[in-house]
Amino acid sequence: SFASIYLNETLNIKKGYLRVLVSILLVVTPTISLTLMYPYTATGYSMALLFSILSIYFLSKPKNIKNILLTIICITATLGFYQAYLCVITVLFLMVYIFKIIENHKVSFKKLLFY
Numbered sequence: 001s002f003a004s005i006y007l008n009e010t011l012n013i014k015k016g017y018l019r020v021l022v023s024i025l026l027v028v029t030p031t032i033s034l035t036l037m038y039p040y041t042a043t044g045y046s047m048a049l050l051f052s053i054l055s056i057y058f059l060s061k062p063k064n065i066k067n068i069l070l071t072i073i074c075i076t077a078t079l080g081f082y083q084a085y086l087c088v089i090t091v092l093f094l095m096v097y098i099f100k101i102i103e104n105h106k107v108s109f110k111k112l113l114f115y
Contacts, residue, residue: 003050010057010096012103048081049088056092 004023013019026032035045055074058067078085 003046003053006050006053006057007092010053010060010092011099044081045085048078048085051075051077051081052085052088053092055089056096059093060096 001023004026007026008019008022011022013022032049036042051074055071055078058070058074061067075089078089
């Protein structure tokens with residue numbers, strides 16, 4: 001649940017129904033569903049997901065030494081718990097910066113796709 005809260009904050013989602021939709025989509029993804037099938041690994045993998053989302057959350061905040069150190073600590077913790085979630089960090093990093101490009105340049109998402 002903390003992962004979905006920080007994911008909504010990272011992606012700057014303000015509307016209530018979209019926040020609920022993102023939370024539901026996060027829970028029903030095959031990765032999370034398969035993780036919960038094995039209770040002995042669920043805690044570690046869930047922590048890895050939380051730290052991977054937190055790393056992008058701190059990276060998207062204003063750049064200062066505290067946020068950079070927290071980002072490094074979160075990425076290290078993610079790699080310590082479960083290395084496969086490095087792809088989550090990469091995809092979220094790309095999503096955040098695509099959203100920032102769309103917001104700053106007032107480019108529609110449809111125009112960005114067909115560019």
